[in-house]
Amino acid sequence: MKPLLSCRGLNAGYGAGQVLFDLDFDIEAGEVVGLLGRNGMGKTTTIKTVVGLLKPMRGQLLFEGVRIDALPTDAVARLGIALVPEGRQCFPNLTVREHLRAFADVRHGGPRRWTPQALCELFPRLAERSGHFGNQLSGGEQQMLAIARALSTHPRLLILDEATEGLAPLVREEIWRCLEQLKHQGQTTIVVDKYVDRLVRLADRHLILERGALAWTGSSDALDADRGLWSRYLGV
Template sequence: MTALLEIKDLQAGYGASQVLFGLDLSMQAGEVATLLGRNGMGKSTLLRCLCGWMAPSSGRIVFCGQDITGWPADRIARLGLALVPEGRQVFPNLSVHEHLRAFAANRSGAAEPWTVERVYGLFPRLAERAGHLGQQLSGGEQQMLAIGRALVTNPRLLVLDEATEGLAPLVREEIWRCLDLLRAAGQTILVVDKYVQRLIRLADHHTVVERGRVAWAGSSAALAAEPELWHKHLGV
């Protein structure tokens, strides 16, 4: 079976500082995978290369059967990759409804596409605040909007970078509930987060990054069976 995403021997850095040293990652369509590791280990650099914000020095990124290595971010997005960025990055002067309408598209040809109305069904709080500006929303509401904004592009791959960071526990659980529903619907998801116990319940496969290399990769069952690995590589 051909992988939806195949990252092979990726090397990248900033000037003379190399950050990634031959990193590999593979995902099948419909899979939920995680990228784990302490801060500064290379996760953000990998996402920057994947999303087209920086070009790797060597290696290949193949997405939807096309070599997208070094492609610009807008071209990768049109192919079907959507990012929920760290820090949410909603537009302060656009309303909730304007955010969702501006990004709505069905480039993947989904039979049951994510529409603005469907996002409101997933996050009723957004429907209640449809006329509110981005700057008027709470942190949790902004995170829901960032996820909804990505979903209405109907991505083949949804990438979430620290989507639960800084949220109250109840709001965090609402985000996890959303991801459970997306998984059940067959959405391919790559998650960067630190809540290992919750990620074990959500994901199929995990990749632990240490100093720009893959330190460990395996299933949720394997990760659950090695709590000492959490302490060694994740500090939890």
Template structure:
């Protein structure tokens, strides 16, 4: 579809002989914020790894910005404009905060309001304060801010966050949600994995729920909140 930024259609992904995704589908339109939800072990991270080319899908289609990317290496997918905030953050421990941010900085698409070091520091003042600290000297919350800032410094068309607020203190979680709201207001396309249904319903446009590697439900925030039985069945809430 021409108006779709990311179109994942019927992908199947395996780790060796163990199949994890069984015909999973989802889509994201430009400027849309979409959540991917499901219990632990249902295939959320594998879906993201397939989109990024880290664990390539063996069947199905993954189209991004009009190009088929299912068989493309991860670095090419990143260059097409996909920025990833991975589970576990995976920042560079032996680089400073500033070095982490500028390491992959790029503006390949001529953004009208590009993310720069100064802009990241405005959004996350704590990173400005810790600019000369090494990555392994940061708290978990600071590392998550840094991981988000690093992804934004690539000025991506699509930002993907895997477990956006997992393991973070409540105040830091609120800061991350405020950041995502700001990004959405700027028109940033976002795919987010998280367990906080209330926050996701508040700021996301649409949601996809997966169970055992398949998409079992999709709909708007209003539709999601209107079906508490659905949340209990698939999310354990």
């Protein structure tokens, strides 16, 4: 069986400035994978390239064996890749209810069907705020909405870029519990997050980037056991 996502010899950057150098990795269906590295090492560039916001200089991206690196962003999304972007990017003039209805899509065949009711069960705070506009929500509520909005498209691959950044500890833990539920339900996920101690309890495997290249890959157990990797590549 082909990997859900394959990256082969990926090089990417901005203008003449190259950021990614010959990345090679696979993401298997049902895996949760941590994408790690210090700031400026290429994590967000990798994500932008996967979702079609940035075209690679060289190399290939394949989704179930089909090349996607030349596709526009909307076509990549229609294949079932959903991004929860850094900064949440909720619409200030749409209510919670309208966000979930506007993005709802059932064509991707994700691991479960996310109705508005199911999303509100996952995030009870959204049920309480269903009539509130995006700009009336707290930062934590906006993050819950951003994740729920992505799930409403029934993604086959969910990508979260700094989903717990800037959140209070209790809200952050609520997000982690949500991601654990998604893992148990078989949701394939790539997570970028600075809280490595929490991520090793969630992810199956990790990819560490250093200056745009893949410096290390291995299991959560292996990463947890080698704190030298944390100080060398993660600044922890």
